[in-house]
Amino acid sequence: MLRHLGTAAALALAASLATGAHAQERITYKSAKAGSSYYQMGVEIAEAIKAGTGGDVSVTVEESQGSVQNVMEVRARGADYVFTTPPALVALAQEGKAMFEGKGNPAFAEIRALFPIPSLTMHFVVSGDAGVETFADLEGKTILLGSGSFGATEGQKYLEMFGLDGKVEIANAELSNAVAALKNGQIDAFVTAGSYPAPNVIEAAASTDVKVLSLSDDQVAETKRTKTVIPAGTYAGQDSDVVTTSLPVVAFATAEMSDDTAYLLTKTFWDEQATLADASPWWAAVTPEMMETVTTQIHPGALRYYEEIGAPINPSQK
The missing domain is CATH 3.40.190.10 (Periplasmic binding protein-like II)
Structure with missing residues (x-):
């Protein structure tokens, strides 16, 4: 077939066939x-x-x-x-x-x-100085949720679900400012959702004393989300597994x-x-x-x- 084509056309066709074979x-x-x-x-x-x-x-x-x-x-x-x-x-x-x-x-x-x-894994990150061990201890504290994200929406839902609606102060700041705000005492906690280990939680744990809150089995069931365990040692200072939820x-x-x-x-x-x-x-x-x-x-x-x-x-x- 190639001999009936001009030289240039034959070369072009051959190149095309070779490319197609290894596309x-x-x-x-x-x-x-x-x-x-x-x-x-x-x-x-x-x-x-x-x-x-x-x-x-x-x-x-x-x-x-x-x-x-x-x-x-x-x-x-x-x-x-x-x-x-x-x-x-x-x-x-x-x-x-x-x-x-x-x-x-x-x-x-x-x-x-x-x-x-x-998965998008929920993290409730609290300052080690805040004296918070459970969700009930968040009453009266200042929390940064951010805005417009799955973590912010889900975090607000959990606060309402666990009886904290109107009992915490929601910080008016972007999540990108969370670690700095936690370190300088402007907030007591922040909420973030992402794969674990989450970069902003790694940063917070490496630079100040923090705790990631665990949910009880009843709380996990109430959220209707997937139960997820963040293994001990995932973050600096995390001595035990953290039970949370994920999407x-x-x-x-x-x-x-x-x-x-x-x-x-x-x-x-x-x-x-x-x-x-x-x-x-x-x-x-x-x-x-x-x-x-x-x-x-x-x-x-x-x-x-x-x-x-x-x-x-x-x-x-x-």
């Missing part, structure tokens, strides 16, 4: 705000996927304004789209409820889970992604997990058992991998 698969990973821990996780996943596939899969990390935006973009994205969000938010989108009311779209029904990433976060794709690609991404993620944990401790808490928290269907390609390793999968996830 690099490209994936877009929609993450979080640049500078956030979850954006950093996205970068780490991208590097792990590239390394684990020998460069056959290239992941481009895109900044996002949040989980709702990530879900909404499913409507206009294709087979190469991977994004992170709590499974509960996917369920709301598929049911057209809450922030998705009146914004339903058939594409939401095609969302499929791949693998879990570190699972998962990497999703859609049914448009091929089974082979979903399998490759999922298997490579788990193959590289130990390396990820060596680089960033928050990955150490991620296990295949966390797929139990997924309330949506798992991608058939990812499901093949979980069945191979014997991970717990329930019928509703298939």
Whole structure:
């Protein structure tokens, strides 16, 4: 066939065929705000996927304004789209409820889970000088919740739930100022939600005497969130386990992604997990058992991998 073409055209076609034979698969990973821990996780996943596939899969990390935006973009994205969000938010989108009311779209029904990433873990961080051992001891104290985040909303909910509404002073400051405010005595406590170990809690514990409050089993049950244990020694001065709650976060794709690609991404993620944990401790808490928290269907390609390793999968996830 090539002899019937001009030299330039033949060379171009040959190059095209060679490139096609070794085509690099490209994936877009929609993450979080640049500078956030979850954006950093996205970068780490991208590097792990590239390394684990020998460069056959290239992941481009895109900044996002949040989980709702990530879900909404499913409507206009294709087979190469991977994004992170709590499974509960996917369920709301598929049911057209809450922030998705009146914004339903058939594409939401095609969302499929791949693998879990570190959960949004609640931290109630109190000054060692505040004399606070339990939530009841927060009465009369000044607490920084921040604003506009999951941690701020959840923190306010817990204060109300545990009988502290109107009994604490809420500091009018941004969460970025929490560590400095705690150190200089402007506040007695701050609330933050993120993967553990959380960078701002590490900073606080390293620079002043702090305590991360534990919830009782009854309090955990009341929140209706996932019980999470932050192991002793996670933070400086933390001599015992901390019982708290978390909101699972998962990497999703859609049914448009091929089974082979979903399998490759999922298997490579788990193959590289130990390396990820060596680089960033928050990955150490991620296990295949966390797929139990997924309330949506798992991608058939990812499901093949979980069945191979014997991970717990329930019928509703298939």
